[in-house]
Amino acid sequence: MKHNLGSRAAFALIGLLTLALAAGAARLPAPFSAVVKTPTQHDRWYWEKTGQVVWEASADRPFVALTFDDGPDPAGTPRVLEILAAYGARATFFQIGSKVRQHPQLARQVAEAGHEIGNHTLSHAYLWGATELRIRREIEGAREAIEDVAGVGTTLFRPPGGSYTDPIVRTAERLGYTVVLWSWTEDPRDWTTTSAEVIKKRVLDSAAPGKIIVLHDGGGDRTQMLRALPEIVAGLIDKGLRLVTVSELLRR
Numbered sequence: 001m002k003h004n005l006g007s008r009a010a011f012a013l014i015g016l017l018t019l020a021l022a023a024g025a026a027r028l029p030a031p032f033s034a035v036v037k038t039p040t041q042h043d044r045w046y047w048e049k050t051g052q053v054v055w056e057a058s059a060d061r062p063f064v065a066l067t068f069d070d071g072p073d074p075a076g077t078p079r080v081l082e083i084l085a086a087y088g089a090r091a092t093f094f095q096i097g098s099k100v101r102q103h104p105q106l107a108r109q110v111a112e113a114g115h116e117i118g119n120h121t122l123s124h125a126y127l128w129g130a131t132e133l134r135i136r137r138e139i140e141g142a143r144e145a146i147e148d149v150a151g152v153g154t155t156l157f158r159p160p161g162g163s164y165t166d167p168i169v170r171t172a173e174r175l176g177y178t179v180v181l182w183s184w185t186e187d188p189r190d191w192t193t194t195s196a197e198v199i200k201k202r203v204l205d206s207a208a209p210g211k212i213i214v215l216h217d218g219g220g221d222r223t224q225m226l227r228a229l230p231e232i233v234a235g236l237i238d239k240g241l242r243l244v245t246v247s248e249l250l251r252r
């Protein structure tokens with residue numbers, strides 16, 4: 001009997017403890033109670049097969065694509081246009097919608113010179129973990145800015161920071177875009193304090209047919225990139241490569 005009472009008391013105690021724990025769990029602060037959702041991200045090999053995300057093109061033609069991110073910007077865009085014109089080279093500019101509105105003349109000049117304009121979001125938002133609604137607003141905002149100002153449509157989207165989560169890629173796809181990143185060996189990190197000599201060497205050492213090279217015509221001091229660019233363009237031409245837009249590079 002005594003033993004019985006003891007075990008009943010024990011059960012009651014366990015019951016109370018369970019209730020107390022459940023009540024405590026319901027009051028846990030946000031970081032514990034909210035599920036932090038990590039966006040799914042298929043790997044490169046998955047996306048490359050679908051053709052929905054592009055790192056580089058096939059190497060069967062002697063084509064290479066120079067791309068310039070984060071403009072239009074008075075710090076880099078006018079000089080980039082001069083250099084490209086001097087060599088008869090074409091390139092793709094992944095422009096930020098808000099900067100297109102800020103520098104409409106530069107955005108128009110890029111389109112009028114025959115270069116391709118790609119979408120680089122409205123505000124250069126890092127979209128890793130963003131909702132589809134936010135991703136859509138960023139892409140559509142830039143698309144509208146580029147259409148309004150430069151009068152051209154866009155079919156290529158480069159997400160800031162190169163993130164290609166499933167929501168980013170699928171939203172871009174629904175809006176009619178192909179996601180364009182860049183060749184792993186063709187990121188000379190020109191946005192850091194890298195010298196012109198190093199930028200040039202990094203690009204030219206691994207330049208080959210089908211590569212997509214990333215440089216920046218906006219977003220900071222572009223002096224070193226601008227010093228390197230004439231030699232990069234000349235060096236690519238010397239290697240027998242033709243500088244084309246990304247759409248031309250991908251066209252079959």
Ligand SMILES: [Zn+2]
Binds near residue numbers: 161
């Ligand atoms: Zn960028």
